Amino acid sequence: MVKHIILWTLNPELSEEQKNNVKADIKKGLEGLLGVVPGLTEIKVNISGRLDSSNCDVMLDSTLESAEALKAYATHPAHVEVANTKVRPYTVQRTCLDFEI
Numbered sequence: 001m002v003k004h005i006i007l008w009t010l011n012p013e014l015s016e017e018q019k020n021n022v023k024a025d026i027k028k029g030l031e032g033l034l035g036v037v038p039g040l041t042e043i044k045v046n047i048s049g050r051l052d053s054s055n056c057d058v059m060l061d062s063t064l065e066s067a068e069a070l071k072a073y074a075t076h077p078a079h080v081e082v083a084n085t086k087v088r089p090y091t092v093q094r095t096c097l098d099f100e101i
Contacts, residue, residue, distance in 0.1 A: 001041070001101045002070050006060040009093040022090045023047035023058055029082035030060060037076045039069025049100070063101070070098060 008026075010019050027045040042063040047092050050057065064070045074080055 002064045002067055003085065003097075003099050003101050004060070004062045004064060004070055004073070005057040006095045007030075007095040008058045008060075008087065009055070010057045011090055011092050015073050019057065021076040022086075026058055026082075026090075027088045029086040030062075033073075033076075033082065036078045040063040040073055041065060056093070058091075063072055067098075 001043040005073075010022060012024065027047050030045050030046065031043055035038055040062065044061045046061065047057075059062055
């Protein structure tokens with residue numbers, strides 16, 4: 001099993017209302033991949049409860065069956081669609097941590 005954790009910082013030029021809408025769209029899009037992308041066993045996007053001590057806005061916490069499943073997830077058309085339409089246009093920084101569990 002592999003954990004795939006991503007932290008994003010949203011574009012600071014977005015209004016608070018825009019940020020809330022973007023975060024909701026990211027959550028809906030990414031969590032909607034469960035059952036669509038083979039090898040993806042768990043996916044949760046945290047968009048609420050952020051403390052002022054945080055320096056990012058959105059967290060993806062996902063589990064995949066293997067490193068090979070992670071590679072396939074990265075290029076799966078459904079994932080690419082979400083990344084290109086819901087995430088990348090609105091984020092300015094991405095941090096990733098992948099590890100075996």
